[in-house]
Amino acid sequence: MTKITMREAISQALMEEMDRDPAVFILGEEVGVWGGTYAVTKGFYDKYGPQRVKDTPIAENAIIGAAIGAAMVGQRPVAELMTINFAFSAMDYIVNQAAKLRYMFGGQFTLPLVIRAVGGGGRQLGATHSQTPDAIFAHFPGLKVVSPGTPADAKGLLKSAIRSNDPILFIEHATMYQVRGEVPEGEVLIPIGKSKVQREGSDLTIVTYCKGLELSMKAADELAKEGIEAEIVDLRTLRPLDMEPVLESFKKTNRAIVVEEGWKSYGVGAEIVSRIYEEAFDYVDAPILRVAQKEVPLPYNRTLEQAALPQVPDIIAAAKEVLK
Amino acid sequence: MKKEQLLDLYYQMVLIRRVEERGAELYQAGKIGGFMHLYIGQEAVSTGLIAAREPRDRVITAYRDHGVALNCGISANQVMAELLGKATGMSKGKGGSMHMASVEKNMWGGHAIVGGHIPIAAGLALGDQYAGNDNVTICMFGDGATNIGYFHEGLNLSKVWGLRVLWVCENNQYGMGTSVERASAVDEIRQKAEGYRMKNAAVNGMDVMAVYEAAKEAIAYVRTESQPYFLEVNTYRFRGHSMGDPERYRKAEEVKKWQENDPIGIFNKYLLDKKIASRKALDEIEARVEEEVQKAVEFAEASPEPALEELFTDVYAE
Structure with a gap:
């Protein structure tokens, strides 16, 4: 490696x-x-x-x-x-x-x-x-x-x-x-349409991908310091969507948040949450929350821009909320 | 052109006319759904063009595509079956009237977004250029398509990259119900090719021999010079834009005037005048077409509906 x-x-x-x-x-x-x-x-x-x-x-x-x-x-x-x-x-x-x-x-x-x-x-x-x-x-x-x-x-x-x-x-x-x-050295081939658990944990599931993964890993490290172990499922492919690892993780943790950089309305999180409710409703212990971009066109100003984008503290807060 | 070839062109034009007349009847009877755009009046255009290609030359067109499909060698059976949405159509009933294609016959559609296939045509030619062959792509579109951005991006790319595309504008005088002069800054469409320093010409699209000769020359230029070429073909559709067209935008006298220049009538007279064929020989061709189209209708009506499982096939290759 x-x-x-x-x-x-x-x-x-x-x-x-x-x-x-x-x-x-x-x-x-x-x-x-x-x-x-x-x-x-x-x-x-x-x-x-x-x-x-x-x-x-x-x-x-x-x-x-x-x-x-x-x-x-x-x-x-x-x-x-x-x-x-x-x-x-x-x-x-x-x-x-x-x-x-x-x-x-x-x-x-x-x-x-x-x-x-x-x-x-x-x-x-x-x-x-x-x-x-x-x-x-x-x-x-x-x-x-x-x-x-x-x-x-x-x-x-x-x-x-x-x-x-x-x-x-x-x-x-x-x-x-x-x-x-x-x-890895040499030939690396990863199949399209396979989600992957990027971090194991037992307290809650964070479903995410791309930039959301980077932020969620940081958030998980912070949560771990407080004794909260998050499992992170990386979708990697949005279509075709592989829900198996998501559902498997959720059935273990019974609590989840979805982290995406796009807007919340009609977004990836909306799809994931619906699927969990449709396919694992009996395992739901708390409402599933979404961390996403604020519903505005993204501004130029750095402070405003960062305020609109999902951040590590937003993820930590959402995780704690579903664990209440 | 040999006598047999000339008679074959006549056969193709009559076949298109008859397939579409029967198609219109089936549409009125509710057996064909969706949109259907008839080529009646424009038969000389694709017949002349496609007669000038070699089988390795690719063809791509817009949604007024039944004639092009037949000229490319797709059978009347398959065209009729696709119109009726049957499993025996070339796209298994998933494409319908506007999406006739046959990779086997080097006919790449049948495209229903106005001008949308123009950059794709550049891509077919790019694929051939990349493969190192000298195949020509013949891309047909209406006058209406020359006002949309896709057209300009496609033409520009073909010139910049020296792609072997014969661009053919079928100027049938109207984009749906809007006349060329109401929609286009230039009414002689070929002038648009001048802006891309592209060799161009205009030809009478009611005369199949004129179209053939112009296409032959244009294809030879495209192949040897590795440059695109723009051919404007002036023509007229005798029927409405599609089956549900009230035709408020043109007068009956105008249609009648063009109908006096019926491309089939012109070619019929040409064959008789030049003593290439007797009236009896032409009548025999018409009778043969009648029978072929009748059989095609029967074939299509007797063909099975696509199986319900077909709903989920062909979405992805893997």
């Missing part, structure tokens, strides 16, 4: 898959000569050349539309959206085309397409560049939505995503590229 950053993990996954399969290529804004806005594809252009690392115009419909077309005829494009906020420009291609074409044409072809998108707030980018709209995309059957919270998962899940024959939205967090974590 070596410790590497999230950025290195994602970069390694891309490079390993490009080396393994000549059908894999990258396209997006500033992925080539610039080296990627978040430097994930630094060095790729020199190594693979313009044929496999394609700088595109600033035209999200063309980027995702062209990636879909190339995937339909058997290539394996990895399209990068500079930020997930630009996915709204390409919404038709993500939810109306990628998610539906295979079904609508009776399964005549596959769509081996990965869309990498950087999401999340906390970098003072203002309301239009700071969103965590993961739940919107997870709403659509036909699309798979993956969002890792550790470097090892990022590497293993991205490699699996590139090898998958389905369209996958792979959401990374803008503030997590420097997060370091242990990644």
